[in-house]
Amino acid sequence: MALTHSHGTDAAHGHDHPSGFWSKYIFSFDHKVIGVQYLILACIMGLIGAGLSVWFRTQLAWPGKAGMSPENYVMAVTMHGTIMIFFVVSLSLSSGLGNFCIPLQIGARDMAYPLLNMLSFWTIVPGAAIMVASFFVEGGGAAGGWTSYPPLSALPKAAPGSGTGQTLWLLAMAIFVVSFTLGGLNYVATILNLRARGMTLMRMPITIWTYFISAVLGLLSFPALTAAAIMLLLDRHGGTSFFLPSKLILSGQLQTNTGGTPLLFQHLFWFLGHPEVYILVLPAVGIAFDVLAANARRPVMGYKASVFALWAIAFLGMIVWGHHMFISGMNPYLGKYFSISTLIITAPFALLGVCLLGTLWRARIRFNTPMLFALGLISAVGTGGIGGLFLATATADLHFHDTYFVVGHFHLMIGVTSLMGTFAGIYYWFPKMFGRTMNETLGKLHFVGTMVGTFVVFTVQHFQGMGGMTRRYYEYVNEYVKPAAALNPLVTIFAFIAFGSQLIFLVNFFWSMFAGAKASKNPWEATTLEWTAESPAGHGNWNEPPVVRGDPYRYGEGADGKGWKLQTDA
Amino acid sequence: MLMKSDAWESRAWEGDDLPGGGRSEANRTVVFLMIAGAVMLFTTFTASYLVRREAAGWGKVSLPAICWVGTAFLVASSVTMELARRKTASARLWLGTTIGLGVLFALGQVEAWRQLRASGVTASSGAHSGFVYMLTSVHAAHLAAGIVVLVVALRRAGRGSLGGCAAWWHFTGAAWIWVAAVLTVF
Ligand code: HEM
Numbered sequence: 001m002a003l004t005h006s007h008g009t010d011a012a013h014g015h016d017h018p019s020g021f022w023s024k025y026i027f028s029f030d031h032k033v034i035g036v037q038y039l040i041l042a043c044i045m046g047l048i049g050a051g052l053s054v055w056f057r058t059q060l061a062w063p064g065k066a067g068m069s070p071e072n073y074v075m076a077v078t079m080h081g082t083i084m085i086f087f088v089v090s091l092s093l094s095s096g097l098g099n100f101c102i103p104l105q106i107g108a109r110d111m112a113y114p115l116l117n118m119l120s121f122w123t124i125v126p127g128a129a130i131m132v133a134s135f136f137v138e139g140g141g142a143a144g145g146w147t148s149y150p151p152l153s154a155l156p157k158a159a160p161g162s163g164t165g166q167t168l169w170l171l172a173m174a175i176f177v178v179s180f181t182l183g184g185l186n187y188v189a190t191i192l193n194l195r196a197r198g199m200t201l202m203r204m205p206i207t208i209w210t211y212f213i214s215a216v217l218g219l220l221s222f223p224a225l226t227a228a229a230i231m232l233l234l235d236r237h238g239g240t241s242f243f244l245p246s247k248l249i250l251s252g253q254l255q256t257n258t259g260g261t262p263l264l265f266q267h268l269f270w271f272l273g274h275p276e277v278y279i280l281v282l283p284a285v286g287i288a289f290d291v292l293a294a295n296a297r298r299p300v301m302g303y304k305a306s307v308f309a310l311w312a313i314a315f316l317g318m319i320v321w322g323h324h325m326f327i328s329g330m331n332p333y334l335g336k337y338f339s340i341s342t343l344i345i346t347a348p349f350a351l352l353g354v355c356l357l358g359t360l361w362r363a364r365i366r367f368n369t370p371m372l373f374a375l376g377l378i379s380a381v382g383t384g385g386i387g388g389l390f391l392a393t394a395t396a397d398l399h400f401h402d403t404y405f406v407v408g409h410f411h412l413m414i415g416v417t418s419l420m421g422t423f424a425g426i427y428y429w430f431p432k433m434f435g436r437t438m439n440e441t442l443g444k445l446h447f448v449g450t451m452v453g454t455f456v457v458f459t460v461q462h463f464q465g466m467g468g469m470t471r472r473y474y475e476y477v478n479e480y481v482k483p484a485a486a487l488n489p490l491v492t493i494f495a496f497i498a499f500g501s502q503l504i505f506l507v508n509f510f511w512s513m514f515a516g517a518k519a520s521k522n523p524w525e526a527t528t529l530e531w532t533a534e535s536p537a538g539h540g541n542w543n544e545p546p547v548v549r550g551d552p553y554r555y556g557e558g559a560d561g562k563g564w565k566l567q568t569d570a
Numbered sequence: 571m572l573m574k575s576d577a578w579e580s581r582a583w584e585g586d587d588l589p590g591g592g593r594s595e596a597n598r599t600v601v602f603l604m605i606a607g608a609v610m611l612f613t614t615f616t617a618s619y620l621v622r623r624e625a626a627g628w629g630k631v632s633l634p635a636i637c638w639v640g641t642a643f644l645v646a647s648s649v650t651m652e653l654a655r656r657k658t659a660s661a662r663l664w665l666g667t668t669i670g671l672g673v674l675f676a677l678g679q680v681e682a683w684r685q686l687r688a689s690g691v692t693a694s695s696g697a698h699s700g701f702v703y704m705l706t707s708v709h710a711a712h713l714a715a716g717i718v719v720l721v722v723a724l725r726r727a728g729r730g731s732l733g734g735c736a737a738w739w740h741f742t743g744a745a746w747i748w749v750a751a752v753l754t755v756f
């Protein structure tokens with residue numbers, strides 16, 4: 001199979017071949033197996049996270065009919081946000097597809113550190129388990145929001161979920177950060193150092209650029225969260241006052257803390273938080289580029305411009321965090337700075353959008369499932385980005401902050417965009433994963449349900465926000481907000497449609513794994529390196545190291561009317 | 571470092587003629603990234619320190635004198651680390667000395683904590699003392715990681731370069747000076 005030296009034989013290197021169920025599927029070193037493991041874990045966590053949203057959407061649409069207390073409600077939104085961002089989107093898009101396609105697309109036989117890679121996965125499993133277990137402790141899961149601002153998160157007695165639930169939340173997040181950081185080290189080392197012969201940086205598919213950039217972003221921004229978490233833990237359990245202000249009164253009792261500043265936590269959190277949203281959205285855009293090029297049969301328009309735009313977004317993404325805090329209290333000049341720097345980000349974003357759309361210019365598009373999701377992604381980035389423009393304007397944000405306008409905005413971005421990219425990637429690489437294709441009819445159904453469901457939910461939420469509907473409320477009882485809240489049943493019904501469509505995906509995913517139509521080596525007639533490996537590729541990916549001889553998107557090249565060329569072709 | 575078996579080190583796959591320099595460069599990349607991440611961590615703590623000191627309940631304390639002895643140990647250990655890296659013949663000796671100096675520093679640190687406690691300074695007795703315990707402990711964790719790496723390197727001395735270990739070790743030394751300076755000057 002794969003790992004033989006040019007002079008070796010299978011027998012001589014028999015110990016490289018994973019044999020037996022445990023080493024092949026459970027504690028595998030193979031990046032492809034690990035990638036699929038992440039995807040499956042993300043599916044499980046996705047059911048839990050999305051299930052929570054079904055629960056609280058029911059409450060919002062038909063107050064009192066969901067069997068949910070106000071405490072349950074804040075816990076459910078907190079845990080929904082945390083699970084979705086860190087245990088679904090991160091695990092499926094970054095860790096799952098990233099693991100699967102990085103070595104395949106750059107021509108390496110595995111990650112730079114396969115054992116570390118396996119350990120990263122088996123670190124995150126207990127992390128996920130602890131996060132889920134925190135529902136069942138006394139007081140329930142954390143309820144201070146996915147941002148876990150102190151004092152709610154810092155005083156164990158502040159609210160029901162602030163006790164053991166919050167402690168477990170912090171523990172699970174610490175595990176996540178460790179695992180994700182190890183993964184990021186592996187990604188960067190693999191991409192920088194193990195590219196195949198001929199694979200220069202500017203010949204890498206854009207997907208690889210985005211994984212690279214987002215890993216760098218993660219390595220530079222997660223330490224801020226780590227520092228914040230250490231201080232939060234000390235405030236919780238060590239009696240310090242980093243974030244806890246003087247004169248806090250809890251259940252009629254004056255607390256002993258002096259001089260801490262909750263604002264500091266917000267700065268540290270968002271110093272990670274903003275880059276984190278780009279960490280999750282950039283790879284989705286990268287995948288869309290690959291899928292668009294393959295199905296438009298055209299090279300990516302403006303490859304260099306896109307790479308430049310990605311770096312610009314990453315850099316700017318690290319200096320705009322304050323836009324989440326316009327009304328937390330900051331010097332107006334600082335607010336102006338954060339406002340302007342945030343607005344500047346829309347320039348490279350627009351450039352990316354132009355390149356994405358330009359790739360479609362005059363193309364004869366194949367509308368298969370991966371392509372539909374890639375197109376849906378363009379729509380989601382555009383729509384969500386427009387909301388971003390309003391939010392970035394500090395004066396407008398005074399009104400929009402902490403309303404459903406923000407909820408609509410970030411779900412279109414971090415939710416719909418990232419998941420559209422993930423789905424595009426899964427449908428696209430599924431043949432390489434399992435040697436089979438996913439069912440097209442079910443795939444298209446999944447797409448339509450997702451597209452219609454999510455877009456109705458999140459665009460309508462923008463209007464509800466403008467109508468004054470603040471977020472994280474159990475029930476809307478004030479007169480002024482009634483008109484906006486009247487849209488809640490509609491939103492909830494479409495949320496159910498979006499949720500139901502994901503069940504179609506799950507059925508399709510697991511059914512196709514065993515019973516999908518057999519796929520050839522290169523079913524999409526794509527040009528990048530992974531399509532030169534077998535479907536499914538064995539441990540080690542290729543027998544001989546591949547040699548790259550051209551750009552990643554060689555559509556429209558090639559003789560004999562074939563119209564495309566593999567990256568390895570002369 | 572973390573390899574599956576020798577067959578994985580096949581030169582045909584990961585030799586240094588790859589455009590990215592191959593496996594030997596990967597270790598360097600990882601060390602560099604870890605230093606970059608740690609710099610961000612200490613920067614975040616420093617920024618938080620500067621913000622927090624403006625507010626009430628700061629209560630500045632000074633580091634026990636033994637910390638300065640420890641500083642001398644760490645500076646010396648950077649010198650011996652360089653000797654280990656350059657003089658392959660006596661690398662083991664110098665590596666051992668470096669580890670010894672690192673352990674001495676750590677012991678000094680424990681003694682410093684003990685003295686602070688004895689004089690009634692705890693993590694919660696004031697905001698500054700909170701930073702003192704936190705920053706010195708975070709630094710100690712980085713140093714401990716360095717010691718573990720050096721012990722591994724000692725066992726396989728002679729094979730492979732010590733560049734990565736040396737870079738990390740110098741970084742922990744620099745980080746200590748940074749931490750001590752922040753805690754004393756501001
Ligand atoms: C065109 C670029 C973008 C701009 C100008 C922008 C602007 C903003 C602003 C100003 C806020 C704060 C609103 C408030 O809380 O009052 C915000 C919130 C948010 N944005 Fe964006 N954004 C952009 C793109 C993105 C992208 C690409 C993502 C994710 C992939 C994203 C995810 C989020 C999230 C998660 C939140 C809020 C989280 C929370 O409050 O819980 N944004 N955005």
Ligand SMILES: [Cu+2]
Nearest residue numbers: 274321323324
């Ligand atoms: Cu942001």
